[in-house]
Amino acid sequence: METNKIYCIDNIAGMSQLGNNTVQLILTSPPYADMRKYQDFKGIHPDKYVDWFLPIGKEIFRILNDGGSFVLNINDKVVNGFRHTYVFSLVLELEKLGFNLWERFFWNKPNPMPGMGGKRFRDATEYIFWFSKGKPYVDMKSVKVPSITHSKNKIGRPEFEMSRSGSNFTKRETSERFPDMVVPLNVLTIKLGNSYKTAGNHPAIFPEQIPEFFIKSATKKGDLVLDPFSGSGTTCLVAKKLERQYIGFDITEEYVQNSNRRLSE
Ligand SMILES: C[S@@+](CC[C@H](N)C(=O)[O-])C[C@H]1O[C@@H](n2cnc3c(N)ncnc32)[C@H](O)[C@@H]1O
Numbered sequence: 001m002e003t004n005k006i007y008c009i010d011n012i013a014g015m016s017q018l019g020n021n022t023v024q025l026i027l028t029s030p031p032y033a034d035m036r037k038y039q040d041f042k043g044i045h046p047d048k049y050v051d052w053f054l055p056i057g058k059e060i061f062r063i064l065n066d067g068g069s070f071v072l073n074i075n076d077k078v079v080n081g082f083r084h085t086y087v088f089s090l091v092l093e094l095e096k097l098g099f100n101l102w103e104r105f106f107w108n109k110p111n112p113m114p115g116m117g118g119k120r121f122r123d124a125t126e127y128i129f130w131f132s133k134g135k136p137y138v139d140m141k142s143v144k145v146p147s148i149t150h151s152k153n154k155i156g157r158p159e160f161e162m163s164r165s166g167s168n169f170t171k172r173e174t175s176e177r178f179p180d181m182v183v184p185l186n187v188l189t190i191k192l193g194n195s196y197k198t199a200g201n202h203p204a205i206f207p208e209q210i211p212e213f214f215i216k217s218a219t220k221k222g223d224l225v226l227d228p229f230s231g232s233g234t235t236c237l238v239a240k241k242l243e244r245q246y247i248g249f250d251i252t253e254e255y256v257q258n259s260n261r262r263l264s265e
Contacts, residue, residue, distance in 0.1 A: 003224060006236055006248035006263070008256040011228035014249040015059040023063050023247075024137070024223035027214050027235050029073040029206050030056075033086060036203050039252045046077065046084040050093055056228065061097050061133060063226075069218040070099060070131040073107065073210060078120065091129060099131035102138075107210065108189045128188070130214070142216040144181040188213060202232035202255055211238040219244055233259025 001007075001017045030053070034043030044052045060070050076087045095101060105128040115122035130136070193207040211234060215225055221243045227235035230248030232255060239246035240263060250256050 001247065003245040003247055004240070006230055006233055006250065006256050006259045008251065008253050009249050010251055011249040012055060012059055014247075015056075015063055015226075015228060018063045018226075018247075020062055021065050021068075022224065023226045024065050024068045024220075025071065025215065025218045025225045025244075026060050026064060026069070026228065027071040027073075027211055027218075027225060028227050028229045029204070029210075029231070030229045031204075032075045033077060033084070035075075035077050038203065039254060041251060046079055046086040049086040050089050053090055054093060054097070057094050057097050057099075060228070061099060064133045066134045067137045068133050069102070069136045069214070070133075071214045071218065072129045072131065073126060073206060074129070075123075075126040087127060094131060099133065100136075101129060102132045102136050103130040103186055104128070105130065105186045105188055108187050109192050110189060111191050113192075128210070128214075130218075137218065137220075139217050139220070140183055143184055143213055145184045147178065147180055147182045202258065205232045206234055208234060208238050211235045212242070215239055215242050215244060230259060231255055233262050237262055 001014075007014055031038065031041055031043060033046040033049050037043055064070060074087055074090075076084050078084070091101065107126040107128055109124050109126070112122055112124040188210070190207050190209045193205070211227075215235075215238055219225060222245065224245045224247065225235065225239040226247045226249075227233075228249050230236060230250045233248055236246040236248040236259065248256075248259060250259070
């Protein structure tokens with residue numbers, strides 16, 4: 001299968017054309033059960049989600065390199081007044097397929113969707129699970145963030161924890177006492193973007209910063225990145241910008257055409 005292309009194909013059929021241990025990073029945001037309808041995918045009930053996803057998970061595990069990563073951005077939903085736990089069931093089942101859960105992130109959205117009129121807390125987070133096959137390749141340096149140790153306003157200090165004495169000696173990450181660049185948190189604060197103009201009429205586009213963070217930290221230049229639910233092609237677009245190879249799969253022709261237009265611009 002040729003790389004640097006987005007294919008209009010069901011992802012299991014697409015992945016079946018890739019050999020064992022051939023992809024360094026599989027990064028995706030699948031449909032969140034039946035939260036949204038797409039042109040050719042009308043949703044899957046949360047009770048059936050794990051059974052629906054597992055054959056896809058098996059293929060992902062097969063084609064992933066040893067030391068490769070599978071990054072899954074997903075969210076749950078409220079059903080009959082309670083949060084459905086299909087996401088947690090899925091994580092447990094993926095572990096049984098052989099994946100290791102290397103890290104879990106929260107995507108914190110400072111501009112979330114409107115709430116439900118005071119009956120529930122406004123939902124401002126999504127999960128991002130970083131699974132690996134074996135011990136993952138991780139380039140922490142590529143995603144380090146500026147330290148704000150010296151900032152006057154220490155509230156929330158998103159990037160760096162100070163020790164109680166304020167010296168930060170006990171928690172430093174390098175031999176420098178006050179490094180300029182520090183390891184980021186596993187909470188990614190990223191605004192929902194309005195990419196509709198550039199990405200066409202896709203209903204669930206994620207911001208480019210999401211794939212950027214994981215492509216930088218889980219791959220090297222030239223590595224192959226796959227998004228098996230590529231939607232408007234955001235993952236592939238960022239992979240291209242970062243000089244990685246990419247493959248995308250989506251079942252909707254219009255989304256694939258829009259993605260290819262985005263990639264050629
Ligand atoms: C949440 S969207 C992905 C959005 C993407 N992250 C972006 O930034 O545009 C999920 C996509 O999965 C696609 N899809 C659903 N079932 C599929 C399948 N079996 N194979 C390939 N694509 C599928 C839908 O058409 C939809 O575009």
